[in-house]
Amino acid sequence: MSAGIVLDGVVKRYGDHVALDVDHLAVPRGALAVVVGPSGCGKSTALRLVSGLDRPDEGRIWIDGSDVTDRPPGARSLSMVFQDFALYPHLTVAENIGFSLTLRAHRPRLSRASVDAKVSSAAALLRIDELLHRRPSQLSGGQRQRVAIARAIIREPEVLLLDEPLSSLDAQLRHHARTELLRLHRELRSTIVLVTHDQSEALSMADHLVVLDQGRVAQAGPPQEVYDHPATTFVARFLGAPPMNLQSRDGLLLGWRPEAALFGAAPPGAHSVAGTVDVVEYTGDGHLVTCTAPTGPWSARVPGGTPPPPPGSALTVHVPAASLHRFDATTGTRLTG
Amino acid sequence: MRRADLRHHATLGIAVVASTAPLLWALASSFKPVNRIYDPVAPPWPVSFDNYRVALTGFPIASLLGNTLLMASAVTAMQLVVAVLAAYGMVRFKVRRAGLLLAALTGALVVPTQSLMVPHFLMLVELGWRNTYAGLVVPQLSGCALAVLLLRQNLLALPPNLFAAAAIDAATPGETLWRVVLPLLRPAMSSVGILVFVATWNEYLWPLLAVPDTDHATIQIGLQSFMNSEGANHGPLLAAAMLSTIPVVAMYLVASRRIVDAFLHSGLR
Numbered sequence A: 001m002s003a004g005i006v007l008d009g010v011v012k013r014y015g016d017h018v019a020l021d022v023d024h025l026a027v028p029r030g031a032l033a034v035v036v037g038p039s040g041c042g043k044s045t046a047l048r049l050v051s052g053l054d055r056p057d058e059g060r061i062w063i064d065g066s067d068v069t070d071r072p073p074g075a076r077s078l079s080m081v082f083q084d085f086a087l088y089p090h091l092t093v094a095e096n097i098g099f100s101l102t103l104r105a106h107r108p109r110l111s112r113a114s115v116d117a118k119v120s121s122a123a124a125l126l127r128i129d130e131l132l133h134r135r136p137s138q139l140s141g142g143q144r145q146r147v148a149i150a151r152a153i154i155r156e157p158e159v160l161l162l163d164e165p166l167s168s169l170d171a172q173l174r175h176h177a178r179t180e181l182l183r184l185h186r187e188l189r190s191t192i193v194l195v196t197h198d199q200s201e202a203l204s205m206a207d208h209l210v211v212l213d214q215g216r217v218a219q220a221g222p223p224q225e226v227y228d229h230p231a232t233t234f235v236a237r238f239l240g241a242p243p244m245n246l247q248s249r250d251g252l253l254l255g256w257r258p259e260a261a262l263f264g265a266a267p268p269g270a271h272s273v274a275g276t277v278d279v280v281e282y283t284g285d286g287h288l289v290t291c292t293a294p295t296g297p298w299s300a301r302v303p304g305g306t307p308p309p310p311p312g313s314a315l316t317v318h319v320p321a322a323s324l325h326r327f328d329a330t331t332g333t334r335l336t337g
Numbered sequence B: 001m002r003r004a005d006l007r008h009h010a011t012l013g014i015a016v017v018a019s020t021a022p023l024l025w026a027l028a029s030s031f032k033p034v035n036r037i038y039d040p041v042a043p044p045w046p047v048s049f050d051n052y053r054v055a056l057t058g059f060p061i062a063s064l065l066g067n068t069l070l071m072a073s074a075v076t077a078m079q080l081v082v083a084v085l086a087a088y089g090m091v092r093f094k095v096r097r098a099g100l101l102l103a104a105l106t107g108a109l110v111v112p113t114q115s116l117m118v119p120h121f122l123m124l125v126e127l128g129w130r131n132t133y134a135g136l137v138v139p140q141l142s143g144c145a146l147a148v149l150l151l152r153q154n155l156l157a158l159p160p161n162l163f164a165a166a167a168i169d170a171a172t173p174g175e176t177l178w179r180v181v182l183p184l185l186r187p188a189m190s191s192v193g194i195l196v197f198v199a200t201w202n203e204y205l206w207p208l209l210a211v212p213d214t215d216h217a218t219i220q221i222g223l224q225s226f227m228n229s230e231g232a233n234h235g236p237l238l239a240a241a242m243l244s245t246i247p248v249v250a251m252y253l254v255a256s257r258r259i260v261d262a263f264l265h266s267g268l269r
Helices: A043-051 A093-102 A112-125 A141-153 A171-188 A199-205 A223-228 A233-238 B003-030 B050-058 B061-092 B098-110 B114-127 B133-143 B145-156 B161-168 B173-201 B205-210 B219-230 B234-264
Strands: A003-014 A017-028 A032-036 A058-063 A078-081 A159-163 A191-196 A208-213 A216-221 A245-249 A252-256 A271-282 A286-292 A298-303 A314-319 A325-328
Touching (some): A017 A191, A017 A216, A032 A171, A032 A199, A043 A078, A112 A141, A233 A245, A233 A252, A245 A298, A252 A271, B050 B234, B061 B145, B061 B219, B098 B145
Antiparallel strands (some): A003 A017, A208 A216
16 A cells, blocks of 8 residues: 655654654555544644644655645645634635635636536535535534535545544534545545544544554554554553553553453453442443452443443453453553463 | 613713714804804704805815815725735734734834824925825825734634635635635725724824925815914804815715624624
């Protein structure tokens, strides 16, 4: 797989604060890459550097094999959807979408009719044909997002950057918008980089996941790989809800996910954990129990159909050896196996 | 009506009376014949147009208004062009020593214009611009700090991602100014323009220095010289003063909606 976007030794500082420090990061061409991390981890900085809105203090940025570090945003064959959508409030939906095509920098020069044709086909793709004559203030949040995406894809960019595209939508629209974005990615085939703070959004959408922690890449790779083999305790606890249980034992940190817990008789080689049930939550497809134990609290998922243990009762669960993660107790990095 | 509403209305009422009473008194008096003009409670009827007849014959009102309109329009246009470019430059680009620039502009607001009169006048004479329209108009560009600051404030209220979106769309700074900033700034520009226009219209000292001859004189100078030539003849003077306010009042009547809108929309979403 050839590289769509490469960041090489990229450092960005704001005053004394290092916002981003990336040794090497490659996003495969045509991937839907999701950059995820807690707020302040540098994910928006990364997006602004790739877009060219900000310049790195050190390092080079490559898009589709060319060094774009010194190019302005308009000359990078990319476009961007902003968190607040940043539609031009004085222009109609059609004028917003077609804006970039009518600028001097656009090659080739397009006739009015061909601009209109491109605008209609982008609007059709996003299913906003009915809205072309409205202004942004007359649109709902979901419609504004579609307009912003249509405006971004009209120039058929190699790279599409999305900054927290779902965060300003209400919960009901969010899932719908996720599937729409996945469909769009399939139809466009361009490299998409999406930034989010929501780990479940990241896991469900990414085909390439980048986890950032304090300006550094904690781990990058296919989401299943990152979820199943977290490189650090940070990644282990950041991905998955509720987060992975971590307990120190024999001088190292032992991790296991709540859904890996087995009830009943212990299979051979399993790791057994005992505690007292503190809280039981109903999750629709089962229950989540949180237990207290001398080694620290832990939680386990009780599958649907199994009655949950009552609060206050003693509980022992078993974790198969294959579901155990071992981390260095001081550095938090993953130990092989 | 709630008590707070009542208080607000009472306060506003006092302000309205305080600002309109002298104007209404002047308007009423301008229609009184000379034997009743010093009686403040006398009603203005039967209406007499004598004062206006005297004012219009002894007073070159058309040329005075024409000169004033030319001066106020030219100064407003020049200040707006310079202020838009300056404010856009300050907001859109990373300006070195931006803080110093801002402090200088703010400082310029507190420098009394009177203190600049002598240097401006000397430059004017040096340029040979005395008794010319250029001499009347161009030096008044020096008062554009307020316009720059007001427009800068309005630009800062725009969503910053708007500039970023234009940059991503590959718009040049000029295209961004012309096609994104100017349309959004129009309400602010009209309110700033009206402020500048009215202030320039009422300017007295500079026109007096720059264009002392009657061909180029503005209405405020005309009123003064009319007062000197007519002595204490207050009736025609009030009539002339009323005539001189007509263009500004007309502008307010036409644009009042726009003025209110401009102030309401200054925090653009």
